[in-house]
Amino acid sequence: MWQDFKKFALKGNVLDLAIAVVIGTAFGQIVTSLVEDLIMPAVGILLGGYSVEDLSYPIGSAELRYGAFLQSVLDFFIIAFSIFMAIRLFSKLKRKDDAPAEEEAPVLDKKEELLVEIRDLLSKEKTGQ
Template identity: 40%
Template structure:
């Protein structure tokens, strides 16, 4: 039992698990924030043009079935906002990675190899012999 607890402790203390937990929590909060943005700001703005303030109240009734079209539209708007933000985050991360790669490549290009030093020594010896 002690080995199992140690193994679990090691697993839970790994950075990737902690990062995942933070990501899930931040994602949940971001979802709430996005829902609030859509419900409290975007829907009234769209409602001004449609003449209806609350999009979630748009319902099609066929018999006893209620098709909540407005709630679905809200979900689509939330999805698009979240995906746009994720796109911007991934784009920024990729840009930072490419900047890091360029810096690393420049450093590697500036590093002299043994061959470079030997060529310099040869050229200096030739100059001194003249």
């Protein structure tokens, strides 16, 4: 049983998934901090100190806190946009790494150069130039 577990746990896909979860969690904390500590205070300043989260509608003795819902929706869109931009940046960087390097023309020795010249001359004769 231990051997089977070791084979399973050390497969590339399982390790990649574990690493992705750890990095995703750390990235999520960074984006949450971005939203809560930088973007939303800036939005509050732009709104004159008004907080969307405090919006509510009283119904009898209950209170519908629709502002908290709007805040969550706004947070979601900001987080989704941040993740989109990060993935877009990573894919551009990956494409640059995956791009094949320009191949240099092979270096021909004298015999090969002569053969190329003969081939070109023969093709010109055939086409009547």
